[in-house]
Amino acid sequence: MTGSLTAMRFGRHFPLIPALALVFAMFAVPVAFVFVEAVFAPEFSLAHFDRFFTRSVYLTVYWNTLFVSATVASICLLIGYPMALFIVGQPERRRPLLLFLVLVPLWMSILVRTYAWMVVLGREGIVNSALLWTGIIDQPMTLMFTTGSVYVAMVQILLPIMVVTCYSAMTEIDPGLVRAARVCGAPPFAAFRRVFLPLSLEGALTGWSVIFILSMGFFIVPALVGGRRDVLLGNMIVNQIAQANWGFAAAMAIVLLVSTVVLLALVRLVAARFLYSPREV
Amino acid sequence: MNQGRAPVRFQNVSRSFGSVVALDDFCLNIDAGEFITLLGPSGSGKTTALNILAGFDRATSGEVYIGERAVGALPPEKRNVGMVFQSFALFPHMSVFENVAFPLRMRGVAGPQIKQRVERTLEMVQLAGYGTRRPAALSGGQRQRVALARAVVAEPPVLLMDESLSALDLKLREELQEEIRRLHREFGTTVVFVTHDQGEALTLSDRIALMDAGRIRQLDTPGALYDRPASRFVADFIGRTNIVPMDDGSHVSAVGLDHAPDHAVALSLRPEKLTRSPDRSDIRFEATVQDVAFRGATTELRLCLASGLPLRMSEPRSGALSLPARGETITVGFMRDDATALHE
Numbered sequence: 001m002t003g004s005l006t007a008m009r010f011g012r013h014f015p016l017i018p019a020l021a022l023v024f025a026m027f028a029v030p031v032a033f034v035f036v037e038a039v040f041a042p043e044f045s046l047a048h049f050d051r052f053f054t055r056s057v058y059l060t061v062y063w064n065t066l067f068v069s070a071t072v073a074s075i076c077l078l079i080g081y082p083m084a085l086f087i088v089g090q091p092e093r094r095r096p097l098l099l100f101l102v103l104v105p106l107w108m109s110i111l112v113r114t115y116a117w118m119v120v121l122g123r124e125g126i127v128n129s130a131l132l133w134t135g136i137i138d139q140p141m142t143l144m145f146t147t148g149s150v151y152v153a154m155v156q157i158l159l160p161i162m163v164v165t166c167y168s169a170m171t172e173i174d175p176g177l178v179r180a181a182r183v184c185g186a187p188p189f190a191a192f193r194r195v196f197l198p199l200s201l202e203g204a205l206t207g208w209s210v211i212f213i214l215s216m217g218f219f220i221v222p223a224l225v226g227g228r229r230d231v232l233l234g235n236m237i238v239n240q241i242a243q244a245n246w247g248f249a250a251a252m253a254i255v256l257l258v259s260t261v262v263l264l265a266l267v268r269l270v271a272a273r274f275l276y277s278p279r280e281v
Numbered sequence: 282m283n284q285g286r287a288p289v290r291f292q293n294v295s296r297s298f299g300s301v302v303a304l305d306d307f308c309l310n311i312d313a314g315e316f317i318t319l320l321g322p323s324g325s326g327k328t329t330a331l332n333i334l335a336g337f338d339r340a341t342s343g344e345v346y347i348g349e350r351a352v353g354a355l356p357p358e359k360r361n362v363g364m365v366f367q368s369f370a371l372f373p374h375m376s377v378f379e380n381v382a383f384p385l386r387m388r389g390v391a392g393p394q395i396k397q398r399v400e401r402t403l404e405m406v407q408l409a410g411y412g413t414r415r416p417a418a419l420s421g422g423q424r425q426r427v428a429l430a431r432a433v434v435a436e437p438p439v440l441l442m443d444e445s446l447s448a449l450d451l452k453l454r455e456e457l458q459e460e461i462r463r464l465h466r467e468f469g470t471t472v473v474f475v476t477h478d479q480g481e482a483l484t485l486s487d488r489i490a491l492m493d494a495g496r497i498r499q500l501d502t503p504g505a506l507y508d509r510p511a512s513r514f515v516a517d518f519i520g521r522t523n524i525v526p527m528d529d530g531s532h533v534s535a536v537g538l539d540h541a542p543d544h545a546v547a548l549s550l551r552p553e554k555l556t557r558s559p560d561r562s563d564i565r566f567e568a569t570v571q572d573v574a575f576r577g578a579t580t581e582l583r584l585c586l587a588s589g590l591p592l593r594m595s596e597p598r599s600g601a602l603s604l605p606a607r608g609e610t611i612t613v614g615f616m617r618d619d620a621t622a623l624h625e
Contacts (some may be wrong), residue, residue: 059432081297174370176366176368177373179335179337179357179366179370180372181383182337182356182357182358182359183336183360183441184358184383184387184431185358185384185387185388185435186383187358190387191358193370199374272558276373276374
């Protein structure tokens with residue numbers, strides 16, 4: 001009896017085994033290695049962490065990384081949510097094309113898209129040429145290698161993810177609910193604010209979190225289009241690895257991982273308190 | 282309580298979607314306080330008519346009036362109607378109380394009054410004390426009651442119901458039919474009910490507009506619609522019936538008539554109007570029994586006329602006559618007045 005029950009449980013969970021094995025081999029084991037690398041250098045010590053949290057160079061970059069990630073995620077939310085709203089409002093047969101247009105950039109390598117921004121924002125780039133030609137400016141502006149260019153490129157790269165996440169959350173909402181609100185006496189904006197918005201916030205927050213996570217790990221974009229001061233934690237880790245400082249690089253990687261997890265947990269906690277989730281009963 | 286009830290008038294309303302005509306010069310006058318049902322198969326235009334009345338859709342031509350006011354160009358929130366949706370459409374992120382309070386909040390009713398009116402309405406639908414629950418924590422019938430409460434709480438002069446009971450199982454549906462009748466009596470609101478279920482329409486309505494292909498085929502009280510259908514379509518849609526074609530002489534004589542009624546293309550014979558008892562019939566004919574089925578309160582007989590036409594007969598189980606055997610030829614009759622001549 002017990003034997004067959006165990007067998008049944010095993011049978012039920014069996015399909016999970018390949019995925020678990022993959023996560024274990026490709027994620028858990030490397031992270032454990034990184035952790036070991038960070039605290040044994042060569043014997044147990046928290047020296048790397050101590051160095052990170054006591055030197056203002058590193059702390060500045062650390063806060064900058066958090067700030068840039070949160071800002072990029074928020075800008076994506078402010079642009080992506082209305083975009084998704086627009087697509088959901090379109091007739092059903094036109095939506096696939098619009099979604100396709102949103103997704104096309106995702107199929108291009110981040111590297112290619114980042115270099116494309118150099119073509120657009122460079123001294124002799126499209127923007128400067130156009131402004132010079134129309135006579136609005138008489139000297140090329142510095143658009144490349146600025147904090148602004150980092151934001152522009154990161155938002156452009158990550159925006160499709162926000163649009164798609166918001167879109168799928170919005171399509172889950174029964175359009176009858178908005179009709180019901182209207183017939184109950186709510187003008188269009190009130191129906192949106194009281195019914196549609198609360199029901200789509202959960203999805204919007206998921207999009208924000210995904211983009212925040214991805215931003216925290218960015219290093220190609222700031223390296224290619226950013227200025228000297230636009231350094232993210234990812235860049236520092238790459239630098240340390242290039243200098244074979246494995247221990248310190250590992251410590252920073254752990255800080256990055258823990259910060260991301262803690263921050264998202266906080267966001268979830270606040271969301272659970274204030275947002276409606278379709279899963280709760 | 283019933284301070285507001287308004288007549289509703291559809292005046293030559295047409296609505297087409299491309300080349301498809303959903304409503305075709307639709308005219309209907311609904312009296313204040315009347316319970317009217319738009320009944321018809323899917324695609325008959327009943328939902329289009331309701332959507333135009335609610336403000337979710339616009340007529341291609343024609344006008345809709347609520348009371349004396351032409352509402353065709355008004356958005357839904359300015360029409361002051363209540364509506365119960367097929368899918369309930371309760372706001373899942375709000376409590377039962379907030380769902381019911383929503384129309385009052387949108388009308389700017391003051392807080393203390395909201396509380397009082399919501400609680401009174403929840404009481405009326407027998408959901409007192411459920412205010413703090415979320416819709417997801419309610420059963421289907423309870424959700425329907427909340428939807429009903431939300432639709433009537435602001436006491437709109439017109440209440441619209443779109444297939445409002447079809448998502449529920451039979452027993453619950455009958456229970457809620459009772460409740461809707463009671464609420465209609467108490468509120469006195471004009472109700473426009475849309476359904477494809479003829480049984481529901483017969484139970485609830487003061488009048489039924491039977492629709493097909495964007496037009497009203499017959500507008501009558503449930504009794505008249507059942508007893509005096511004007512066409513084959515109506516006779517067939519309302520209840521069960523036997524249609525005996527009158528253009529073929531063999532069927533005419535097979536049901537015991539010497540000639541077809543004037544201008545009739547067919548005769549509608551309700552199964553329960555056929556009888557084997559000679560003193561309750563003035564027209565008699567012979568038929569062969571093909572099948573006998575027990576249905577609880579009635580026995581259903583499948584008969585075949587001499588002309589080859591199949592007939593259904595429904596007999597109360599009085600036990601006065603012994604059941605015929607399959608293959609037996611029996612004498613069946615009906616009262617001449619119970620047969621309805623159909624002219625189209």
